[in-house]
Amino acid sequence: MDLMQILDDVLLIPESSKQLLASHFEMLQGSKGQVLFRTQTIGRSLYFLSQGLARAYTLLDGLEVTFWFGWEGSPLLSMKGYVAKEYSYEDLELLEDSVLFRIHADVLQGLFASDIHIANWGRVFAEKELAKAEERLISRQVKTAEVRYRELIATYPDILLRAPLRHIASYLGVTPVTLSRIRANIS
Amino acid sequence: MDLMQILDDVLLIPESSKQLLASHFEMLQGSKGQVLFRTQTIGRSLYFLSQGLARAYTLLDGLEVTFWFGWEGSPLLSMKGYVAKEYSYEDLELLEDSVLFRIHADVLQGLFASDIHIANWGRVFAEKELAKAEERLISRQVKTAEVRYRELIATYPDILLRAPLRHIASYLGVTPVTLSRIRANIS
DNA sequence: AATGGCGCTTTACAAATGATAAGAAATCGC
DNA sequence: GCGATTTCTTATCATTTGTAAAGCGCCATT
Numbered sequence: 001m002d003l004m005q006i007l008d009d010v011l012l013i014p015e016s017s018k019q020l021l022a023s024h025f026e027m028l029q030g031s032k033g034q035v036l037f038r039t040q041t042i043g044r045s046l047y048f049l050s051q052g053l054a055r056a057y058t059l060l061d062g063l064e065v066t067f068w069f070g071w072e073g074s075p076l077l078s079m080k081g082y083v084a085k086e087y088s089y090e091d092l093e094l095l096e097d098s099v100l101f102r103i104h105a106d107v108l109q110g111l112f113a114s115d116i117h118i119a120n121w122g123r124v125f126a127e128k129e130l131a132k133a134e135e136r137l138i139s140r141q142v143k144t145a146e147v148r149y150r151e152l153i154a155t156y157p158d159i160l161l162r163a164p165l166r167h168i169a170s171y172l173g174v175t176p177v178t179l180s181r182i183r184a185n186i187s
Numbered sequence: 188m189d190l191m192q193i194l195d196d197v198l199l200i201p202e203s204s205k206q207l208l209a210s211h212f213e214m215l216q217g218s219k220g221q222v223l224f225r226t227q228t229i230g231r232s233l234y235f236l237s238q239g240l241a242r243a244y245t246l247l248d249g250l251e252v253t254f255w256f257g258w259e260g261s262p263l264l265s266m267k268g269y270v271a272k273e274y275s276y277e278d279l280e281l282l283e284d285s286v287l288f289r290i291h292a293d294v295l296q297g298l299f300a301s302d303i304h305i306a307n308w309g310r311v312f313a314e315k316e317l318a319k320a321e322e323r324l325i326s327r328q329v330k331t332a333e334v335r336y337r338e339l340i341a342t343y344p345d346i347l348l349r350a351p352l353r354h355i356a357s358y359l360g361v362t363p364v365t366l367s368r369i370r371a372n373i374s
Numbered sequence: 375a376a377t378g379g380c381g382c383t384t385t386a387c388a389a390a391t392g393a394t395a396a397g398a399a400a401t402c403g404c
Numbered sequence: 405g406c407g408a409t410t411t412c413t414t415a416t417c418a419t420t421t422g423t424a425a426a427g428c429g430c431c432a433t434t
Contacts, residue, residue, distance in 0.1 A: 067329075116300075123306055123310035136324060138276065142252050142254075164381075173328055175421075176381090177383080177422070177423080181421090351411070352412065353411075362391075363413090364392070364413085364414090366412095367412065370412095
């Protein structure tokens with residue numbers, strides 16, 4: 001997925017503003033296992049995943065809890081770092097060799113302050129992420145792990161081939177043992 | 188809490204832009220039990236709660252699942268309606284007689300398009316809500332209901348006096364029976 | 375081909391939670 | 405003010421989920 005497509009998917013803005021915004025992104029490669037940012041650091045960049053797979057997790061009593069997956073086109077950011085400018089509570093790890101686009105948060109701030117179309121692009125970006133976060137929140141509260149597992153593999157069938165099951169179990173909020181039981185029940 | 192305070196809490200913007208934004212809000216009263224918007228309607232307004240208490244819930248198999256509380260200063264909006272302009276999955280109900288500020292979504296859209304300061308106000312509004320949603324999502328995945336109950340009453344002690352326990356139990360993701368056991372364990 | 379490591383499943387048991395119902399306390403409506 | 409309803413707690417039992425450990429299959433290395 002290329003950068004222009006990613007920017008367009010958020011909000012269509014005039015070509016000149018889009019070019020200005022795009023010009024401040026840099027493309028970089030990341031390799032499987034690499035950690036993009038860590039707990040207790042202030043994430044000062046916004047990334048988009050062009051190719052690859054990533055997950056976000058926190059450490060709880062020495063155990064990793066995966067709470068997010070990112071695919072092609074997904075934004076990678078630490079909310080606490082990007083928005084609140086506080087220490088983040090999350091690590092972000094690449095699960096595959098990946099291609100990323102990066103822009104520094106303070107550069108983005110400057111563009112928001114000077115270009116209304118970019119400001120509205122940033123607004124819609126945050127709004128869409130908010131809608132997704134709300135949907136995940138409600139889904140977790142309302143639906144069982146089994147239903148959410150079915151929905152996950154219906155939406156992203158290849159996640160099973162690309163991510164270890166223990167990360168998927170953690171994402172669903174159950175242990176690998178319980179996920180095995182769910183899978184045995186279904187098939 | 189007055190409107191200027193609410194707007195300032197999101198982001199400080201020049202006085203003229205703030206006045207312009209504020210001028211499009213209207214103040215209204217709501218009474219306990221009133222439903223502000225319903226599932227399957229497109230929420231075309233953004234509200235702020237000046238005084239009172241509210242909750243958002245969805246119906247699941249005929250049962251209400253509360254997933255959000257709003258206090259003085261909280262924004263009341265249907266994400267699906269406000270952001271995605273799709274049918275919402277939530278009902279929003281006032282738990283007390285309340286005072287609200289309302290602005291219509293399409294009026295707000297017009298202001299975003301014409302005033303860069305208001306556009307950035309809207310961006311920061313969405314970003315802050317996103318940070319809160321992420322925090323709740325992770326909290327829900329990582330922490331037990333007991334810990335989240337302790338944190339809820341530590342942050343909002345009067346919620347116990349203002350909201351029925353069954354709504355709090357639902358919000359925490361457990362049955363009222365389990366919440367009773369948690370409370371018996373603590374005190 | 376054998377070996378060891380890793381990821382996933384399965385089993386057995388323990389702990390936590392839900393469902394149901396009953397009872398006490400508070401609240402509401404007339 | 406008083407009965408009726410609602411709300412919360414408590415108790416009992418069934419179900420689900422977690423924990424720990426064992427087993428299996430796959431893959432890489434030698």
